Amino acid sequence: MEPVFFRILCPIDFERDSMDALALACRLAQQNSATVCLLSVVAIPPPAATALPPVPIFPNPEFEEETRRRLEAIAEERLGGVSHEVFVASGNAAHEILKLAAEHKIDLIVMGTHGRTGVKHFLLGSVAERVVRESPVPVLTIHPKAAE
Structure with missing residues (x-):
């Protein structure tokens, strides 16, 4: 049988x-x-809404490098001999996931969901929901209860 997927993105x-x-x-x-x-997105919080002019918040290279080391350790521990690449980005998680999927010719996105509902979902948003809505490729989501 011929492979269906060649590049699988898994946000971590x-x-x-x-x-x-x-x-x-x-x-x-x-x-x-x-x-x-593997992709991990280092969140950059938006500038606080104050009377002062907004102060731009820039990516933190040290934090990004530590995140890269953690991803590489996870890849070594959990992927065995599976071919893999590690990516770290800074910004909005959903945007960065969709951007990487487009730029790196991803065939499938496999991602977990936190399963938030109600007020928590409204306040915190849903990265997985936005990715599912806007992704040009199939997205396979893993609900927290699916693993139990």
Whole structure:
């Protein structure tokens, strides 16, 4: 059977849900001889709404490098011999996921969801929901209860 996926993006936020998604991404990669692209997005908070002019907040290279080291350690520990690439970006998580998917010819996005509902969902938003709505490629989401 011919492979269906060649490049699988798995966003990692270091929570259990994204680790569960990584396990599935790894299995799919093995079945398709695909590359797993790990991405962690370092959030840059928007400037506070004050009477003062906004102060731009820039990416923190030291934090990005530490995030890259953590991703590489996870890749070594959990992906075994599966081909992989590690990416770190700064900014809005959903935007960076969609941007990387477009720039690196991703065939599938596998990501965990936090399963927030109600007020928490409204206040915190949903990265997975935005990615599902706007992605030009299939998105496979792993709900927290799916792993239990």
